[in-house]
Amino acid sequence: MTTRRYEVLLPAEFNDGRLVMDxxxxxxxxxxxxxxxxxxxxxxxxxxxxxxxxxxxxxxxxRLFALVVDVDDTAEHRAWIAHFKTHLLQRFEQLEIYVTSYLIEVH
Incomplete structure (x- = not known):
């Protein structure tokens, strides 16, 4: 099975400048x-x-925190990540949240 890495950049601040942790x-x-x-x-x-x-x-x-997850490259996982991003946009009140992905080899 092919492995895909997803990197999600989570914001430390809302777009209006409020600190997320506060x-x-x-x-x-x-x-x-x-x-x-x-x-x-x-x-x-x-x-x-x-x-x-x-x-x-x-x-x-x-200011951004990196969340990284390595999973099997399946349509189900891609759909879950897409839904997760939609949820993150609302949760963190963001105009955009970057989610990148690429195939990796794990040895």
Whole structure:
């Protein structure tokens, strides 16, 4: 079976600048629990990466946490991740959340 890695960038701040951990202290833990309950394993990097992007003429500066999960590359898993992203957009009140994926070889 082919393995696919999904990398999800979770924001430390809402788009309006409020800190996620202050306004929604369960947002990150609940997201990690969902992935762990579904796939049984994940990697979470709490060291924030910095991002910068523009939408509709407004500049956003992000602090982002990386959530990584390696799973069998199946249509069922791709559909679950797509649904998860939709849920994350609402949970974190985001205009966008990046989810990237690529095939990997595990030795």
């Amino acid at each position: 306004s929604c202290p369960r947002c990150v833990p609940d997201s990690l629990k969902e992935v762990g309950d579904t796939f049984g394993a994940f990697t979470f990097r709490p060291d924030a990466a910095l991002g910068n992007w523009t939408a509709d003429g407004r500049r956003y500066q992000d």
